[in-house]
Ligand SMILES: Nc1ncnc2c1ncn2[C@@H]1O[C@H](COP(=O)(O)OP(=O)(O)OP(=O)(O)O)[C@@H](O)[C@H]1O
């Protein structure tokens with residue numbers, strides 16, 4: 239029993255879901271009064287606040303009239319969300335159906351091909367070919383009709399092969415569902431985040447270890463940090479458009495320019511925190527490296543980076559948050575398929591149903607942002623060696 | 632030429648008005664395999680002196696030489712036990728020692744390295760805590776890790792900055808014995824900084840006092856001729872032990888009072904030259 243309790247508490251600590259801790263402790267009858275107080279504070283109060291918020295929303299929404307009808311109330315939004323979910327499920331079923339039919343068709347065609355390509359057929363084909371060559375060499379008038387026979391036989395096979403190839407590569411062409419759009423958005427944000435990290439980490443480390451480099455970078459950082467995604471996006475769009483063609487690239491230009499915009503806006507927190515982490519490394523740790531005469535790379539990977547990891551992850555966490563926020567705006571402007579474009583299309587449509595869909599998008603963005611943040615907190619905790627540092631949010 | 636020498640070493644921090652001279656004209660000669668203890672008051676510049684010898688800082692004036700050659704920065708030939716332990720908090724006890732051992736003995740095989748590290752962990756009685764991180768250890772345990780790390784490097788010279796400061800009397804005793812044992816077996820040159828005269832007399836061949844700062848310098852030097860091995864239990868009854876102990880203690884006490892006398896009270900502000908004036912007219 240005790241072990242389960244410690245396991246649960248450890249799990250809660252690792253996943254940073256601290257509000258669950260009093261629940262576990264209460265289940266084990268540990269100071270019930272204190273735990274109840276904590277549950278009240280960390281679970282009950284937030285729930286009451288949320289319910290109050292829903293009530294307020296309901297009351298206000300009922301009284302606002304727009305071109306797209308009334309502002310959707312919580313039940314309307316909930317209904318819309320569940321219908322979007324069932325649409326998604328239906329679309330998935332259709333897709334599964336499509337691929338199942340495709341499989342059947344491919345199997346049929348392959349069977350036909352197998353039936354056709356018997357040894358006898360092969361022999362006949364060979365023989366016809368030999369005859370044809372002979373006739374042609376003799377310049378016989380029968381060569382023409384022989385050629386027609388040969389070609390029709392050969393084309394039977396190649397036709398079937400082409401059909402199989404077609405059937406195999408055919409893609410389901412249904413419209414992307416809401417969930418597909420979310421996945422697309424996540425792909426874009428992670429691609430942008432990866433670019434941001436790849437740029438920010440090395441530059442941040444260099445800033446931290448070299449005062450000259452820091453002095454050189456400071457004006458650039460201060461200059462570009464406050465620039466809004468709305469400015470970066472068209473610039474990126476033009477530059478990316480100059481190099482990448484929409485038709486023959488595996489990654490659409492809108493995707494790339496959205497990702498780069500995300501990167502440009504979200505690399506700053508990582509850069510600044512990395513530089514701070516590296517620059518503020520404990521002098522004692524440096525002394526250890528000096529006494530051991532660690533080389534540059536050992537010093538980098540065994541002392542400098544581990545000691546600044548907590549701050550690096552703080553930066554990464556903020557960056558991912560910023561990136562997610564920026565992404566929606568970037569997608570909206572770049573019409574890159576994803577949540578941003580979904581909101582834009584809903585706005586263009588202007589019906590009361592799409593109005594409710596926009597509200598669903600608001601909550602989706604919020605919940606996914608929250609989840610991304612939680613994931614980063616877990617990483618942050620895993621790398622921090624100092625508890626106090628991990629607690630600071 | 633001695634094994635290790637400091638000649639006319641000055642050390643000051645800061646510039647201009649903020650300049651504080653910590654060490655003034657320090658001269659010290661240490662012979663090979665000698666065990667020297669430096670006793671001094673808090674804040675007098677003991678750590679500064681040790682950092683100079685480790686090569687972590689450079690003297691403002693003067694020269695520091697080892698085997699006749701001027702020091703070129705710090706190096707693993709001078710193992711340092713830092714006063715603040717200087718453990719890497721993201722590494723376990725084992726990991727902290729491993730980092731040093733890997734660097735100093737790159738020729739070790741994996742198994743040899745492991746055995747070597749474990750030997751020193753056992754020596755400081757931390758076998759059960761090998762996989763703990765420094766933050767899960769008490770102050771004394773951390774200090775023991777720092778000792779084990781420095782010893783595992785098997786340096787030519789060991790520089791120890793109050794290495795037993797945070798330990799309880801019992802652990803302190805065993806570790807003092809361990810360090811002496813290693814020193815006797817492997818014959819290393821040792822410089823130990825301490826504020827405990829008993830500890831100095833128990834362990835060292837020679838004890839040198841550092842005068843109180845600022846502008847601290849090395850004072851009188853006392854040779855300890857007590858026979859080794861020295862047993863702390865019976866030492867208390869030795870006349871020579873009592874004698875040298877009292878001599879050093881008195882010397883330090885005199886230094887302290889002297890330095891207090893030297894301090895000129897700065898709050899002795901001159902009074903303004905104002906005299907009562909009689910306004911009444913005759
Ligand atoms: N990096 C530094 N910059 C400026 N002043 C310093 C620096 N390091 C030490 N000092 C000063 O030098 C003096 C001696 O410091 P040091 O750490 O050597 O003393 P200590 O004898 O080791 O003290 P303790 O017994 O407390 O360890 C102190 O007055 C301190 O303020």
Ligand SMILES: [Mg+2]
Pocket residue numbers: 677678679714792
């Ligand atoms: Mg000190």
